[in-house]
Amino acid sequence: MLAVPVLAQEPLQITLLGTGNPRPSMERFGPSILVEAGETEFLIDVGRGAIQRLYQVGTAPQIRDIDLVLLTHLHSDHVVGLPDFWLTGWVFGRDRPLPVMGPPGTIAMCDHLGQAFAFDKKVRGRDDRYEAAGIVLEARDVQPSVIYDADGVKITAFEVDHGDGIVPAYGYRVDYGEYSAAFSGDMKYDERIIEHAKGVDVLVMEVISPAVELARAAVKSQEAIAKVISHHISEEQAGSLFARVKPRLAVYTHIVPSPTTAEDLIPPTRRTYDGPLAVGYDLMTIVIGKTVEVYPRRVSNEP
Numbered sequence: 001m002l003a004v005p006v007l008a009q010e011p012l013q014i015t016l017l018g019t020g021n022p023r024p025s026m027e028r029f030g031p032s033i034l035v036e037a038g039e040t041e042f043l044i045d046v047g048r049g050a051i052q053r054l055y056q057v058g059t060a061p062q063i064r065d066i067d068l069v070l071l072t073h074l075h076s077d078h079v080v081g082l083p084d085f086w087l088t089g090w091v092f093g094r095d096r097p098l099p100v101m102g103p104p105g106t107i108a109m110c111d112h113l114g115q116a117f118a119f120d121k122k123v124r125g126r127d128d129r130y131e132a133a134g135i136v137l138e139a140r141d142v143q144p145s146v147i148y149d150a151d152g153v154k155i156t157a158f159e160v161d162h163g164d165g166i167v168p169a170y171g172y173r174v175d176y177g178e179y180s181a182a183f184s185g186d187m188k189y190d191e192r193i194i195e196h197a198k199g200v201d202v203l204v205m206e207v208i209s210p211a212v213e214l215a216r217a218a219v220k221s222q223e224a225i226a227k228v229i230s231h232h233i234s235e236e237q238a239g240s241l242f243a244r245v246k247p248r249l250a251v252y253t254h255i256v257p258s259p260t261t262a263e264d265l266i267p268p269t270r271r272t273y274d275g276p277l278a279v280g281y282d283l284m285t286i287v288i289g290k291t292v293e294v295y296p297r298r299v300s301n302e303p
């Protein structure tokens with residue numbers, strides 16, 4: 001387990017490392033989620049600043065030992081932190097390849113990352129004698145299916161509609177023992193998630209506030225605003241899906257646009273959903289056990 005949560009360890013924990021979107025924000029880093037299922041630790045997306053958030057809650061060896069990276073899709077806000085996480089994990093002593101799974105295009109992107117950082121791989125490998133295996137990205141293009149099944153952890157990729165031919169885009173479901181969670185990735189209203197997330201304890205969903213986005217008309221064209229809204233799910237739409245999935249807790253992350261607050265998101269959600277709801281913030285930890293608890297993750301600040 002990475003770092004020490006506030007309470008006793010429960011089998012399945014989710015930490016929202018970054019809850020933002022492509023626009024830089026000091027409060028909301030790029031989209032990235034840490035999932036801890038027993039001894040298995042993995043990231044879903046690696047947006048801007050993921051390594052900083054990880055380092056706030058974990059030590060170098062703990063970061064080095066993260067088992068797996070899953071990518072929901074290849075929009076830059078979801079992958080721009082991957083080279084940093086990958087290379088820093090190597091500097092921290094990773095001595096085995098880093099598995100990266102995502103939709104078709106993942107292998108090609110990882111191959112190009114290898115080329116982009118060829119200098120660092122060569123020079124650091126030679127001068128600092130880091131393990132050659134630790135700089136290998138073991139990339140896999142996966143199809144919607146069970147993509148991982150080991151140590152009691154089952155991960156299922158499913159397709160979601162991110163609008164406008166932004167394909168492929170995936171969500172993921174994680175099952176561990178009697179507990180489970182689903183993650184929407186980026187999507188507009190798409191009822192297929194009801195089946196994929198059936199029976200989960202926690203459903204983590206992206207969201208847009210159309211009202212806040214529309215208020216940005218002074219700095220953005222109507223056309224651009226309409227486009228952004230068409231790629232994401234509104235609070236009312238998300239609420240209607242939460243109402244049908246009935247998770248023990250519904251969670252918002254990847255909050256668009258950046259200035260959106262919980263006060264903006266909650267009232268429209270309540271028009272369609274009256275169940276448990278948490279508006280995510282960076283380093284929010286959700287501990288799934290007999291109860292589902294939400295905490296700010298304790299920050300370690302290792303020097």
Ligand SMILES: [Zn+2]
Nearest residue numbers: 075077078186
């Ligand atoms: Zn995104």
Ligand SMILES: [Zn+2]
Nearest residue numbers: 073075162186
């Ligand atoms: Zn996207």
